[in-house]
Amino acid sequence: MVLGRCVLISALAAACARTHPERNAAAAAIASADTARPWRKPGDRIDSILPMPEYLRRFRQDLMEPVRLTGGAASRDELARGFLAAVSTRDTAAFAKLAVTRSEFAWLVFPDHRYHNPPYQLDPAIFWIQLTAGSATGLHRTLGRYGGTRLSLIGLACDRDTLQTTSRRLRVWSGCRLRYRAGDTVETRALFGSVVERDGRLKILSFANGL
Secondary structure, three states: OOOOHHHHHHHHHHHHHHHOHHHHHHHHHHHHOOOOOOOOOOOOOOOOOOOHHHHHHHHHOOOOOOOOOOOOEOOHHHHHHHHHHHHHHOOHHHHHHHEOOHHHHHHHHHHHEHHHOOOOOOOHHHHHHHHHHHHHHHHHHHHHHHOOOOEEEEEEEEEEOOOOEOOOOOEEEEEEEEEEEEOOEEEEEOOOOOEEEEOOEEEEOOOOOOO
16 A cells, blocks of 8 residues: 555545445545555655655655556546546546556656646655545545436536646646536536646546535
8 A cells, every 4th residue: 555645545435434435435446546555664764855866766666667648538528528427327446547547647747747846846755645635535525416416518628737747748737617417407617626638648637626
């Protein structure tokens, strides 16, 4: 299990299995996207300030380097439809396929993110924990509100985010607002956070939302 992240997810799963099935499903979806072992082990020295190559080395420890993003979708609309279908059926395996994995984040996303470079440098492990915590909360809210409800996409609008990325290899889309039919009503909401695109594949970086 991954230190920090999996402690958080395990705690969520244990508590929610008893009282909140939808939150348990959210925790399971995030946990299933990451099967890596800890990047920090008992006895390791904990440094407050390290050079970015060392942060990356520690974060990537025991992870296989991916060649490309796998799963996800070929377009933003397809990604949104897949997300709504997963919510409708509470399909945690589908959520995992739509989300960026830890390995993909380590090699294909973070190195081209603004937080990789000065003056914004951030330990990727801290950034990843923030993303996964926001995703667990966001999925819990989404499933609590819409889980089991038939949802169908009407339209999707996203903003190209040129602030989060420093490379042409990685595209980031944020502020995505889905217009969808939920039962007999039509709603427009931001149901997930940023979307990343690389080599023609798109995946959700975070399921955080404002619900």
